[in-house]
Structure formats: C-alpha cells, structure tokens
Amino acid sequence: MNWKPETEEIARRRQLALEQGGADAVAKQHGKGKLTVRERIDKLLDPGSFEELGPAAGAAIHDENGELIGFDPANFVLGFGRIDGRRIIVGGEDFTMRGGSPSPAGLRKSVYTEELAVQYKLPLVRLHEGSGGSVGGTSGKGASLPGPVNAPARFRSVAEAMATVPVATAALGAVAGLPAGRLVASHFSVMSKATAQILTAGPAVVARAMGEQKSKEELGGWKVHTKNGTVDNGAADEAACLAEIRRFLSFMPANVEQLAPVIECDDPVDRRDEALLDIVPRDRRKAFDMRRIIRSLFDQASFFEVGAGYGRSQITGLARLNGQPVGVWANDCKFLAGSMTADGAHKARRFMELCETFSLPIVSLVDEPGFMIGSQAEREATIRHGTAAVLTAAMTNVPWASIMIRRSFGVAQAAHYGPEGFVLAWPSAESGPLPVEGGVAVAFQREIAAAPDPEARRRELEEELAARQSPFPRAEALGVHDLIDPRQTRTELCRWVDRI
C-alpha cells in the first residue's frame, strides 16, 4: 500500500483549483475584456517565475460516497515571483468566484499577503478586483464566529508592510470596500481606465443611503480618481497597469534596509542640451515646459511620472542619474503658475515620504511662486496643507539637490529644499519673500497712487526690485553652491549623485 490515491487526489485538487470559478465564470470575465487573476499574475511576472503559496486552500466537494467531485479554491491567489529577476510577493482576488468577496480561506490568504511581505522583506504587489465582506459574513450563511478580543489589530500588517517594503497595487476591475482600502494602502497605485472603478460603496448601497442614482463609473471611474489622488496613475488597460507596476518597482529597493538598484547607463553624464539655454523665456509672464527640462536632465527615457492627474501644479516622479534612481519633484508653471495648492502639497508630501522611506535622493527643480491664493485656495486649507509639506521637507534625511530654475518665493519655496541640500541656480532664477508683481502693488501702494503716472511708476518699481532678485548677488554671498550654465546641469547632478 502506497500513498498513490492521496497523491492523485492532490493532483486532481490542483487541477480543479486552476479552473477557478469554472469555464462559464472565466468566459464571462473574458467577455468583459478582463483577465483572470492567474492570467494577471502571469503577465506581471517574469515567465514561469510564479511559485504559488497555499494552492490547497479552499473547500472540497464530495458526493454521497465521499468521492471528490469538485474543489472551490480560496478566492485569493498568492505567491512568490520575479520581476526583472528580482523576487517579489504577489496576490490578488479571484473575481470569478463570489465576485472576489472573500471566502474563509481567501480571507486568510489575503491577510497573509502583507505578513509574508514583512517576513521575507520583499516588495509586495496586489492586483485588486473584488468587493468587501457581505452582511452574511464570509461563510455566506451568517453564522461565522466573531473574532476574539485579543486578535491582532486587523490592519497592523497592512501598515507594517507599508513601513517595510515597497507596496504597489492595481485596480483592474470594480474594487469596493476592503479591497479598495487595501488598494490605496500602497506606495504606488494604478487603475485600468478600461475596466476599473474604485468604490467606497457601490451604487446600490449609495442609492439606499444617499438617494443618489449613479453608475459605478460615475461614482468611482478613472476620471474621478486620477484627479483626486485616490490612485497615483491611470493606465489604458490591464496590461498597461501591470507594465507601470514593473516600472515603478525598477526604481525601488527590495525593502527599507536596502538601497535602490543602480543600473548600467549609456547616456553620457556630460551630455549638454543646447535647448536649455533659452527654454526659460525672459518674459516672466511666459510659461515654459518643465517636463521638457526633466527629460533632458535625467537619463534618457528614465522619467516615470507619478500622479500626473492631480495636484497638477507640482510634478513628481522617479528617474535616474547615471543609473542611480532618484525622486524628481518640479513645479509646472503651465498649471496655476506652478503654485503650491492644497492637493499639490499633499502630492508633494506623499512623494517626499516615499523618497524618505526608501532612501531615494531627491532632485528638486524649483519654479515656485508661492502658495495658491484666492477664495478657493482658502476654502481648501492651502496654508495648512502647504505648511505640512514644508515641514515634511525640513525633516527628511535623504540627500537633496535643488536647481533654482526660475521663481523661488514665499514660505512655499522652503518645501523645495532639503536640509543641507546642494543648491544650484540658473541665470533665470529669482527669489525673495514674494514675486515683485504682487509685492510692489502692496508695499508701494501710496507711492504708486501719488505718482503722476501710477502705472508707469509701478512698472519702474517692479523692474527695480526684480533686478534685486537676481541670482548673482546670491551666488556672491554663497547663498547657493553655484550659479551655472543650464546646459551644465546634467553633469553637475551626475557628479552630485556620485558624491552622496
């Protein structure tokens, strides 16, 4: 007598588990233009690298003779895998079973995901599609035993994972309740424009509680959530989301104790971009393309923008300098003059915290006119959010390089310089308590009003004061480390990154 019957049953259960919710449920998933969780995992990982954990978890179905006739796998798939050869942990709900709402074993596996990431100190990727618990409980029969009072805090492991390893998540279908909460408990999140919605509660619950009749897309489609910062990025479809996650992780260390991987770089450190000489217009009313400057300074095609859809006056992302990953933060003067808005400040703060957590040096390209002003800005508590960003910068420990591109004004500018940071100024740099156009009108109000030609006097004063905001006196006083030719910026930054 050997163990052949049991061995065969194991194989048979494995086979049944791979069928997920069955051929019909899988076909329905495909019919909606969506992949199954196993297909998603395969697409995310290096080919053949998935090592599943807990494939035997689930519920076996027997006939009256005790013969195995079916097996419902836990509806959360979990395991190890590799991205660009580097090991990670990946998990996701199986929407073909119970609409992704956790089954008992599925819930155990999903909770285990974070614990595993903390234990192995490996980056964590969660691929979400599913809803939270139902009033019937995880058993679906309403009779499950409530957890004991001494159970570990439910979200402790989620928070610990965030403090230990990079966490990247994707919304690939409708994500509601608990999965929505876990989606945003991440350092990077992306949603599929074609297939995903993110809902704190779905249309039926909203209609019942609020009397509001809205579709899933209206409530929580990409147009809502890429603009409000619920997710960092929106991508065209599932494949594009998975590609963004791979890209994000390429800049990240495996955990907080390690440094981000430096790669070979064939972009010369002494590459000079002639266009930088006149990219900033002398006319201060004219905007310029900050993203063009970013593309020019960092390693070719290395810039990965995060959060382009919200807090748009601030640009944040990841890039490389001579192969070394760095965080990039810049102002976009084309949007609200690049001013520090409440949502821009929030985005900047999240960015700085990411860099601080994973020891990424920060490169800041400064064109900051100050906090956004006006009644809307006051309503949004801009000064509070903005000051929080300033204080976050002041407490960072990572190295900073700040390039003064154009404006650097007010309290808000302080957020763009880290402690003991390296500071270089372009000839177009101007700095002070506030931009002359606003400042002159207030400080010289009487003098302007009394002048024979008030408008001419105002312009005269503005020009006089603008001259004083020039970077030359600042450089003479060692107020910056150097005043540089903009074409020299890449070389200077690459030298800096080599020193730190």
Added chain:
Amino acid sequence: MIAIELETAGSVWKVLSKPGDRVKAGDTLFILEVMKMEVPYEAPVDGEVVAVHIAEGQVVEEDQLAMEIAE
C-alpha cells in the same frame, strides 16, 4: 464636436479665434491669465471653430466650456 474646457480658473487675456475660423492642431485659440502667467490653449485637432463662450477680460472657472470645434 470637440469641447475645449478650462483646466483652471483665471481670467481671459486674449481670444484669438472667432466662430467660423479654420484652425490647425496646435494653433493657439485663446490665452488665459492665471496667477500672472499666460496660459495658452491650443486646438487639439484641425477643424472649424463653431462656438466661442468666453470674452476678453472675463473671469472664468475651472471646467467652464470655452470653445467648441467641429472636426
């Protein structure tokens, strides 16, 4: 019909096209002044301007419909 909506609040500084104008993708349609900076809005496609809903000097709001272009 392509609707040109405003990305931010501001005031209209210059309106450079009127109903009936043929425009090419990339042509500047109008310029907003936002926080003392000029913000040009460009035609996203080749087409004809069929409606202009803003005037120079007007104070405008985010998401406001500014122009409509027929491809």
